[in-house]
Amino acid sequence: MTRDALLHIVGSGPAGLAAAHAALDAGAAVCLIDDNHAPGGQIWRGGPGRWTDARATRMWTALHDHPRFTHLAGTQVIGCADANTLLVEAADGGATIPFQRLLLCTGARELSLPFPGWTLPGVTGAGGLQALIKGGMPVRDRTVVVAGTGPLLLATAATALQAGARVAAIVEHQPWSRLGGFGLALLARHKAKFAQAVSLFAALRTVPYVTGARIVAAAGDDILRGVTVTVQGRETHYACDFLGAGFGLVPNTDLGRALGCATADGAILVDAMQKTSRANVWAAGECTGIGGVDKAVAEGRRAALAALGLHPAARDAPALRAAHAFAGLLARTFAPNDALKTMYRPDTIVCRCEDVTAAQLLPHRDWREAKLATRVGMGPCQGKTCGPACAFLFGWTPPDSRIPILPASARALSSIE
Ligand SMILES: Cc1cc2nc3c(=O)[nH]c(=O)nc-3n(C[C@H](O)[C@H](O)[C@H](O)COP(=O)(O)OP(=O)(O)OC[C@H]3O[C@@H](n4cnc5c(N)ncnc54)[C@H](O)[C@@H]3O)c2cc1C
Numbered sequence: 001m002t003r004d005a006l007l008h009i010v011g012s013g014p015a016g017l018a019a020a021h022a023a024l025d026a027g028a029a030v031c032l033i034d035d036n037h038a039p040g041g042q043i044w045r046g047g048p049g050r051w052t053d054a055r056a057t058r059m060w061t062a063l064h065d066h067p068r069f070t071h072l073a074g075t076q077v078i079g080c081a082d083a084n085t086l087l088v089e090a091a092d093g094g095a096t097i098p099f100q101r102l103l104l105c106t107g108a109r110e111l112s113l114p115f116p117g118w119t120l121p122g123v124t125g126a127g128g129l130q131a132l133i134k135g136g137m138p139v140r141d142r143t144v145v146v147a148g149t150g151p152l153l154l155a156t157a158a159t160a161l162q163a164g165a166r167v168a169a170i171v172e173h174q175p176w177s178r179l180g181g182f183g184l185a186l187l188a189r190h191k192a193k194f195a196q197a198v199s200l201f202a203a204l205r206t207v208p209y210v211t212g213a214r215i216v217a218a219a220g221d222d223i224l225r226g227v228t229v230t231v232q233g234r235e236t237h238y239a240c241d242f243l244g245a246g247f248g249l250v251p252n253t254d255l256g257r258a259l260g261c262a263t264a265d266g267a268i269l270v271d272a273m274q275k276t277s278r279a280n281v282w283a284a285g286e287c288t289g290i291g292g293v294d295k296a297v298a299e300g301r302r303a304a305l306a307a308l309g310l311h312p313a314a315r316d317a318p319a320l321r322a323a324h325a326f327a328g329l330l331a332r333t334f335a336p337n338d339a340l341k342t343m344y345r346p347d348t349i350v351c352r353c354e355d356v357t358a359a360q361l362l363p364h365r366d367w368r369e370a371k372l373a374t375r376v377g378m379g380p381c382q383g384k385t386c387g388p389a390c391a392f393l394f395g396w397t398p399p400d401s402r403i404p405i406l407p408a409s410a411r412a413l414s415s416i417e
Pocket of ligand 1: 012015034035036040078108109126127128152249284286296
């Protein structure tokens with residue numbers, strides 16, 4: 001079955017690369033599609049020359065010039081024409097790609113929560129700041145603060161420090177007691193992760209790690225000048241040039257939902273073999289639930305084999321179990337809590353594309369009513385940023401996924417036959 005099978009994979013992060021590698025190993029032909037120009041997704045951003053994780057290099061070495069491997073880089077999947085045909089846009093225009101078996105490895109996005117000043121130039125998501133630095137944005141001798149909640153704050157601070165920035169503070173919302181419990185659980189059940197955390201903290205030993213803290217406001221004139229945070233009622237101001245504010249990740253389910261895949265708890269719903277509710281569509285990695293790189297790799301392998309009608313190797317099962325246990329621990333420790341719902345003020349912008357403030361949204365009962373009255377979610381990002389924020393702040397069901405799921409040029413759309 002596998003020799004002539006063609007598996008299409010969307011997303012070349014850890015899940016997509018692991019899936020492509022497993023499928024190729026099993027004798028199938030693979031087409032890997034990603035909107036970035038280099039493979040690697042979020043954690044392995046920057047491409048093969050910059051990877052430090054041996055898994056990425058090993059997989060890409062086996063893949064990149066293999067005759068059964070096609071890499072469509074710089075190609076965004078903007079939706080589907082029918083149940084078995086993807087719509088894509090690349091530099092040379094739009095096209096359709098029919099598929100027999102499709103694996104979604106579309107990753108996650110950051111949860112951006114509004115606070116006064118969050119739309120100032122210089123304020124980004126924590127992961128966004130990391131991506132900019134990895135992409136070459138100079139931060140040498142500039143001052144950075146990372147704030148919010150989750151391990152991504154530490155990773156971003158380490159990237160900034162390595163790039164020559166001064167990191168004035170890491171401002172973590174969770175209290176020290178909870179973080180201590182997280183550390184002990186890592187030591188007891190996830191020793192490799194514990195070792196990673198220890199070496200990360202060692203690299204960040206000169207940086208103040210403020211816990212149980214919350215952003216009050218970012219301030220500046222035309223650009224960011226600093227951020228004020230509060231810890232147990234006491235406010236501290238940090239002057240800074242860049243603020244990376246991250247409150248965790250949300251699965252990127254846009255393509256899955258456009259294809260009609262069922263979702264649960266904001267993630268693409270999959271069975272034990274990573275199969276979605278749609279025939280011939282599987283999903284793996286962060287789009288099925290936030291859990292980090294090991295979950296993405298383990299699920300990617302399993303999904304590829306399942307899509308090809310093969311059984312996953314028994315030796316892979318413990319890694320998957322451990323990755324899912326770690327995902328649960330992450331969610332229990334770092335889930336944004338209600339205190340983060342009080343960061344915005346009435347005049348704080350919530351939808352930055354359409355300049356819609358919290359006061360304009362508060363009178364409405366749901367997303368649809370608010371959208372009709374205020375244009376929330378109707379700008380270029382189509383609710384990808386403010387939709388999850390409104391879901392968290394007001395409990396609204398996020399907007400439907402509409403085609404094109406990403407901004408596409410009229411030229412590309414008109415060239416699709
Ligand atoms: C901004 C950001 C930074 C992060 N940094 C770290 C870090 O430093 N350390 C860490 O442990 N974890 C980090 N993470 C968490 C990270 O998501 C996982 O650890 C890991 O990268 C997940 O792998 P994945 O394959 O599931 O998804 P990803 O690595 O996110 O890969 C998904 C890929 O799919 C592509 N894609 C999505 N939709 C489409 C489409 N419609 N068309 C074409 N391509 C598409 C994306 O561009 C991306 O390349 C970060 C997450 C984010 C959002």
